[in-house]
Amino acid sequence: MTSEITLFVNPTAGRGRGAHAAQPAASALRDAGFSVRTVLGEDAGDALRRAREAVAGGTGALIAVGGDGMMSLALQAVAGTLTPLGVVAVGTGNDFARALGMPVRDPAAAGRLAARALKGGAVREIDLGRVGDRWFGSVLATGFDSRVNDRGNRMRWGGRFKYDLAILAELAAFRPVAYRMSLDGGPVREIEATLIAVGNGSTYGGGMRICADAVMDDGLFDVTVVGDCSRTTLLKVFPRVYKGTHLSHPVVTTHRVSSIALEAVGVTAYADGEPLGALPLTATCAPGAVRVLGAGPPAVTSTGSPAGAPTGSPTGN
Numbered sequence: 021m022t023s024e025i026t027l028f029v030n031p032t033a034g035r036g037r038g039a040h041a042a043q044p045a046a047s048a049l050r051d052a053g054f055s056v057r058t059v060l061g062e063d064a065g066d067a068l069r070r071a072r073e074a075v076a077g078g079t080g081a082l083i084a085v086g087g088d089g090m091m092s093l094a095l096q097a098v099a100g101t102l103t104p105l106g107v108v109a110v111g112t113g114n115d116f117a118r119a120l121g122m123p124v125r126d127p128a129a130a131g132r133l134a135a136r137a138l139k140g141g142a143v144r145e146i147d148l149g150r151v152g153d154r155w156f157g158s159v160l161a162t163g164f165d166s167r168v169n170d171r172g173n174r175m176r177w178g179g180r181f182k183y184d185l186a187i188l189a190e191l192a193a194f195r196p197v198a199y200r201m202s203l204d205g206g207p208v209r210e211i212e213a214t215l216i217a218v219g220n221g222s223t224y225g226g227g228m229r230i231c232a233d234a235v236m237d238d239g240l241f242d243v244t245v246v247g248d249c250s251r252t253t254l255l256k257v258f259p260r261v262y263k264g265t266h267l268s269h270p271v272v273t274t275h276r277v278s279s280i281a282l283e284a285v286g287v288t289a290y291a292d293g294e295p296l297g298a299l300p301l302t303a304t305c306a307p308g309a310v311r312v313l314g315a316g317p318p319a320v321t322s323t324g325s326p327a328g329a330p331t332g333s334p335t336g337n
Contacts (some may be wrong), residue, residue, distance in 0.1 A: 030086030040125035048131030087111015121316025156291035163215030230266025
């Protein structure tokens with residue numbers, strides 16, 4: 021293993037925390053004897069090009085510093101390679117890091133963890149979702165939640181409250197989505213649903229446990245379908261997503277599958293909080309697609325079982 025590693029930095033993550041986090045993370049890695057090269061990039065495309073060049077050039081690891089958007093960008097560079105990914109989570113949501121039991125908003129601790137993992141070979145191979153040539157680590161969102169993202173991204177006012185305002189606006193305009201869904205290449209089902217979330221990880225939106233029982237190395241997606249329901253029911257169900265208890269509500273069904281095809285008119289998919297594109301799409305789970313430094317073991321799920329154990333919910337198999 022080469023002692024030179026690459027720090028992949030988003031200086032704007034978490035309202036500027038990315039730039040401040042890079043220094044203690046780099047110091048921790050250098051103190052452990054590693055040579056650290058920093059990659060910034062003029063924009064996302066340029067940064068990804070530089071990260072891919074570092075991976076192709078044999079860097080010992082790609083250490084991503086930022087939020088879930090930066091982790092998503094880093095995944096595009098390391099997925100399907102032997103180059104391990106380090107996670108220094110200093111963004112707003114940090115769902116990818118939380119799902120893996122990594123330090124959050126503690127860049128020095130994250131840097132030390134990555135250094136120990138590199139020296140001790142402590143890596144965890146996890147699955148990724150794939151849509152075309154795009155990889156995702158946490159959740160692919162469609163329906164009500166993706167429309168909230170759409171509206172929030174368009175808003176030029178509201179500050180840190182704009183997504184709360186976007187939720188209220190989408191509730192006022194709420195209509196169920198007419199989906200066509202196929203699980204594991206099976207028959208197409210036509211359903212009316214509020215949202216369909218495809219989870220490689222369990223959370224999105226900074227801890228909303230939409231796919232609460234998902235585990236990142238079982239070779240399967242956890243799919244959460246919130247069916248057609250009234251605004252009143254949605255207002256009752258949605259707050260339960262923070263504890264994962266929404267999965268037991270009668271309007272919610274779950275499936276555990278290796279692939280899913282979705283069609284709907286006028287719906288944009290978001291993966292790891294980033295716009296993926298309009299439906300239709302097919303998402304496939306790629307087992308062991310990335311090696312993560314120092315990631316913890318699977319957590320206990322909302323059912324009290326080890327993550328990845330059967331939940332008793334309907335499946336697509």
